[in-house]
Amino acid sequence: MGQRKSGHVTLLDIARASGFSVSTVSIVLSEAPLSKNVAVTTRARIRTIARQLGYHPDAYARSLRRRSTQTIGILAFDLSDPFCIPIMRGIQDGLHAAGYLPLVMDAQTERKLFDNYLHMSLERRAEGVIVIASWVFEETNLLGDIRKNNVPVLIVGRDLAARGISSILVDNEAGGALAIQHLAELGHRRVAVIRGPQEMCDSEPRWNGIRMAAAQTGIQIDDRLVFQLPGLSDPMSGFEGGERIAKSMLATGLPFTAVIGFDDMTALGVIRGLCESGIRVPEECSVVGFDDVLPAEVATPAMTTIRQPLRAMGLEAARRVLEEIGKTPRRRGDSILHQTSPELVVRMSTVPPPAERRAARSAGLRKRSNTA
Amino acid sequence: MGQRKSGHVTLLDIARASGFSVSTVSIVLSEAPLSKNVAVTTRARIRTIARQLGYHPDAYARSLRRRSTQTIGILAFDLSDPFCIPIMRGIQDGLHAAGYLPLVMDAQTERKLFDNYLHMSLERRAEGVIVIASWVFEETNLLGDIRKNNVPVLIVGRDLAARGISSILVDNEAGGALAIQHLAELGHRRVAVIRGPQEMCDSEPRWNGIRMAAAQTGIQIDDRLVFQLPGLSDPMSGFEGGERIAKSMLATGLPFTAVIGFDDMTALGVIRGLCESGIRVPEECSVVGFDDVLPAEVATPAMTTIRQPLRAMGLEAARRVLEEIGKTPRRRGDSILHQTSPELVVRMSTVPPPAERRAARSAGLRKRSNTA
DNA sequence: TATATTGATTCAAACGTTTGAATAGCGTTG
């Protein structure tokens, strides 16, 4: 067989086997412009031999010589968070179309791993880096290192435009507003809210959106029914937080007919907590989530939520980073914040509040979709 | 700054800036054995300059020269299937400990992408390949190509040992048995079953396990209450299939007090289908899943399921593939099927059947855990 | 004083590609 010491078939192997020079073989197999000057018979011969031996060009040698790796580093803060997946999918699709390969890395919410992988992105000569982030990564100084090497960076899910990094994220304020408007339309007046952890940049604007839209729709939110999620990195922590807080809500003794969870996992936790305390969702209490991740979709009752256009955000991220690569370092655009529009997805976890139920039902207010 | 034409800082840059030769710089920065012969002052000088310029060794040049990439290709059939994630996590952890980098690729259930990525694994000189598979990939002939290049392959989630590929998967028969034994202990006698799609190798043994254990526990399964999932690649198809089949079950008019879903997504679909038909879970009907993926854990009621030790399977995969790499091609072990033990996780979706409920409750039979 | 020994550093070749420039053969044209 064509095995040399390295175990992989090389151009030299094919050159020897075919009687042509390495150059010719390279020109043919890489379909270089020159290859149209190569005799058809030669081309055929070289090609068949290559196939026979199972030749695959060495990406390392090639990239070294071509000085381009066609690779973008994707640094996800935690792949086990279902939030990341559709974004990744979008990025991947965007890159694939342009012939780029995503170099996927999962930081597992560990700062050290994150830094490691950022290093690797540089060593692997990623031509750009997309970070899918939550709050876990404060200003790792490596981002400076990346800059120093002229690699465009982009972050999705967090606003670092102020620090000079292009960012893509959902319009949290609009999202918060959508949630409470939906509840208002259903007739809810007493709404409990779970805010996100302080470390997370989504928390504040989302809450602002809720507050402002509440004021507009005449809902007043009782401070005692506003809770805050602690900041832990485990994707289950949102769920457990929601479960625990739901019980705290009931413990206040205050009346409420709906809960807005910071995100879907939190909201699922709320549902669990309420059910365990004997409160039925949605009959006795409505629940709204945020994100629209898979578990929210397949839970029963299916959860009403504010969808983030995650895939689209990934696509946009890919588009933008490729665009930056095209430019010369000097001509790189300023870092921009790109906000995407959230979308209300009405499912089964929200209904009119108990008191109004009968009236509303006969008024035909309950249009809803079951699935995504 | 240290920018040369390539935009990345190289050894040559540091050599120039420090006055030493490229060799010395390399020896110092790569901490080669020879570096203990290098004067301490020299070492310090080189190191600080490297740091100043933001040097990162070029993985391409390095791998080319060292003839080792420290890379393992991980080919997941669909990252948006929550099943994949814990396996990946396990693989990643296993590789990381050995200083290897996973090259994650998401085939998105598309045959073409799968083939593409398999190519890439070869071009990127992955030293081994781990495939996380379901049924989608019949004998893609590229696997032969991989063999030709002496790259050890391993598949998790599918048994291809017969075709000469080491495989890791759960003991489906034992899993199926666990499910029905659990229901039997709760007192169920009329159990409906949803089998997996024919294309999937888990389907048959899982069903065998159910049948055999059913016979042993004296349960007889009515053929008319055995259904089969069609084989589609979308991760939601299991869910939708379950939902649809749940309604078919009810349509038979036959009595049943529990359902075993082929996997968690199917079982979640069953719950949805039953609820929409007014049947309450678990009060009127128990449901058991398989896999133990995140959505099953955070649904309410939390789902009783047969857990696959996914993370452990990933770890084992990493261990095994690294082991193979260590050996010379000749000495590579035969492909082995490694079966892992499933585990019953009792949550809230299973209770004694309606008729027995009262008796059982007073007998203290309802020990259960809420969370994982 | 010649010869090892050691310590600090450098030479030069190699890894597998790509590619601008060179070469050789050969027919056409002025």
Next chain:
DNA sequence: CAACGCTATTCAAACGTTTGAATCAATATA
């Protein structure tokens, strides 16, 4: 027949590392 233009192919250098062997002082040993 010299000059040119094709076509088909090869040369050789380069990409950024690593590393066995070489170099060169300076010191220790014979």
